[in-house]
Amino acid sequence: MATQYLGTEERYAVFPFYLCLDVSQSMSGEPIAQVNAELPQIRSSVGQDPAVAEVIRFGVVTFSEGARTVLPLVDLALVESMPTVEVEGRTSYSAAFDHLRRVIEADYHAGRLAGERWYRPAVLFVSDGRPTDPEERWLEAHRRLTDPAWRRHPNILAFGFGEAVPEILATVAENKPNRAYVAAEGAAPSAVVPELMAGLVQSIVSSSASAYTGSPQLVPPQLPNMQPIPVDELE
């Protein structure tokens, strides 16, 4: 009999999302204030759908010269208040990518011990500028984060506004179609940030819904003031 035996551990499926926010100096003023105003919406919007809420886990990572976790990966139903984020210094993409890889690896193993079965994690990367660290350094960190040989490598959606460079965002999103978005030319950050945050909620909810109907996928949001960055579709 060609058999496959069942496991012995009790496990529950979860879909981890990491919001990776640029908090460099250029985010000061209205953009960072709007991010802080909108972050609680993620918790309340996701919480409205119990089917989604019991699947997703959500964490927030910020980066500037360094990167840190401001909300550890968590069941949003257990979060009493969302953190506020503060503007810091420069824009190190390598710090963000290295931190994400460490955090995802650690969270995965902690989740396994807690009886979780993970869908592939998703990173929602938001930046308003270009990286200030050397290109070869952040590209190398990005390669480590997206290395197919690393089984926990995340799917990445990248969003940019302000001084963000479309080509760089496309690279962050691994040049996959409909994974990188940039604000329409001339769109003010005050218009883009609320829409972007609402879009992130939409993406989280839709992606989680796809998980519990059996076909897990990272669903991009609809963003009228943002455009997908065209990339080649590879065979």
Next chain:
Amino acid sequence: MSPGWAGPVWGEPSAATDAAVPLRRRAVPGEACYRADGGQSAEFVVLAASVAGVAHRLSGRRCEDAYAWALPRPGRLAVIVADGVSTAGRGGEGADIAVGAACEHLLAAEGWGEMECLAALRAASEAVSAAGGASAAELSTTLVVALVSVSEAGAEVCLARVGDSSAFVLAGAEWHELFPGRAEEELRGSVIGVLPLGSHGGDAIEIASVVLPGGAALVLLTDGVADPLRDGPGTVAPALAEVLRGGPSGALTPLALADAADFSRRGCQDDRTVLAVWPL
């Protein structure tokens, strides 16, 4: 007591089952959220149930799983299960078409083995293609077909599938999966094979065979049950085995099977189908 509907709690309960199920705009044959059926011949007992997952029920959608069986002659039984791909748009229709076409093909089949199993799968694929035309991808569905034949050697089963619906042997309280389990167990998200088959569709077909031990059941499951069964070795697996223990004696009714298939478990919101066969 919450206004929501759910069967037994197996593992940590799902909060989603607490909510009342909204009244759908229409309910017509072929768009049911709940289906259950069964029967007994001289050689087989069959019980089957499909229930819409909580996610579909709360959003007013039908169950997009489907099942069928065919008993073309004494000693031969075909059982078929399909899981329409929700994100495709009309996956439930595709599942209905696929199980119907496979059933019709097998009712008329002369032979009874791997070739017929594969032919039924291809007939189902062609039916889905024909029904959908240029939009056939909207009807995408998984399909698993099992042909059972009873002889003096026992009950021989050959199976073919496309996609992640699966088949198990239940012997006592022990479950044995007949197809490879989740390809990448910890991190799901890969694209599964579906009908209609593409130009390289043969690559998506998997086959298996088994001789059922005496007293064992053949159980086909969509992933709405198979995933929690794999993830719940101390809850879902023994509880469903215990429910199915009443199948051959008649103690388990189709409606009781449907209730069991509607178990509440955190994070398990997909449509669910259980189809069990006991050779007598």
